[in-house]
Amino acid sequence: MSCDEEARDAVETAARLARTEPVRSLEPLFGELPDDLGRPGVEMRACLLGELALVGARAGAPQLDAYAQRLRGLGHPLGRLPDQRLDIEHRFMVRVRGLGSVKTAQQLRSRFPEVPPSDTGAAAAWPAVGVPDDTRARAAARPFTAGGWARTPEVRFFALPAPLGPGDFGMSFLERLSVDCLRGDGTRVACVTTPDDVLNELFSAACYGGVGGHGQGGAYARLFAWDSLYALMGLPDRVPFLEAARRAADHRWVRFIASTPWFHHDTADLGLAVLDPSRTRVAVLAATDTDVTAPGASERP
Known part of the structure; x- marks a missing residue:
């Protein structure tokens, strides 16, 4: 098998095993x-330890703890x-009937409070300066590129x-930033959300992957999600997870959707933006997926 096939076999x-076997039978x-x-x-x-942690089956198992420490x-x-x-991870792998991916502005408005138009927000976007950071951008995008x-x-x-x-941190501000995903005509909606929703x-x-990709399993999906959240907030890896969760609550989080040409408007579209506690740093992430051949549909990192 290739390395990719071996990795997928380990994940699957x-x-x-985490779904079907009791921890006692896995300890050996x-x-x-x-x-x-x-x-x-x-x-x-390693993947199994990660899956067991997500289902709450790691506590009180010394052999598993020793292996994790190694x-x-x-x-x-x-x-x-x-x-x-x-x-903050309470929604992981929990699917609620009727609450699939948000595909329309109406769906977004029905689930989250919309940010009203703001003239001061629109004016504040003009002096915004782009701060390129390829390493940070790759980490933020990893859940989508991996999937x-x-x-x-x-x-x-x-x-x-x-x-x-x-x-003022809403669509009036975001649509005036230098971002490709919001260029062109089309409906645009931005709503306030929470760190647990973003994570x-x-x-x-x-975890579930794109239509033309592969799900990464719970353990690696959890790692990629946290790496992305850290990147969006600009946190170094040394910050503990609980501290990162605390700091995330001090940020302002927004979800947006736009019927602009950048998005495929097919299986899944997602826009996220975050304003840091100093209110002077902004990160924007946009992702789109499709199951048909379209301009950009075959792009891969």
């Missing part, structure tokens, strides 16, 4: 601690994740010369 096996898998991340079965076990010592990327689901969404997401960062009022959207994008 771990997800299946973790009896021998690894000394090399490249050893057969180590990747599957993975952290060896530098496995999944090793730094919390060993249990955090409160194989049809178009490479657009990620932009901006700095403002003066603080922006929270009530869940990032997790779902990676």
Whole structure:
């Protein structure tokens, strides 16, 4: 098998075991601690620990804790994740009937409070300065690129010369920024949302994958979602997850949708923007997916 096939097999096996087997029957898998991340079965076990953490089955299992500690010592990327689901992650893998992806402005307005038009917000966008950061942009886009969404997401960062009022952080402001996704004619709507909603959207994008891509499984989807959230907030990796969750509550989060040419208007469209606590730094992320051949549909990172 290719490396990609081996990785997918590890992800799928771990997800299946976490769903179907009790922890007691899985504990013998973790009896021998690894000394090399490249050893057969180590990747599957790392994914399995991540899946078990998401379903609340890691607590009180010393063998699993010891294995996780060894993975952290060896530098496995999944090793730094919390060993249990955090409160901000409460929506992960929870699907509610009737609450699928938001595809229309009407659906967005029905779920979230819309930000009213603001002349001061529109004026504040003109002096905004783009702050390119390719590394940060790749991390923010990772849930979508890993999941194989049809178009490479657009990620932009901006700095403002003066603080922006929270009530001015809406479409009047966003549509005047230098972002491709909002160019052209079409309906535009921006609504206030919460950090847990944003984190869940990032997790779902990676976990379930795009129409032409592959789901990454719960463990890696969780990692990519957090990496994206950290990037959107501009946080360094050394910030603990609980501290990141606390800081996320101090940011202003917005979801938007637009019927502009950049979006495919097919299977899934998502726009996110965040204003930092100083009210002078803004991040924008837009993603779109489709199951038909369209301009940009075959783009891959």
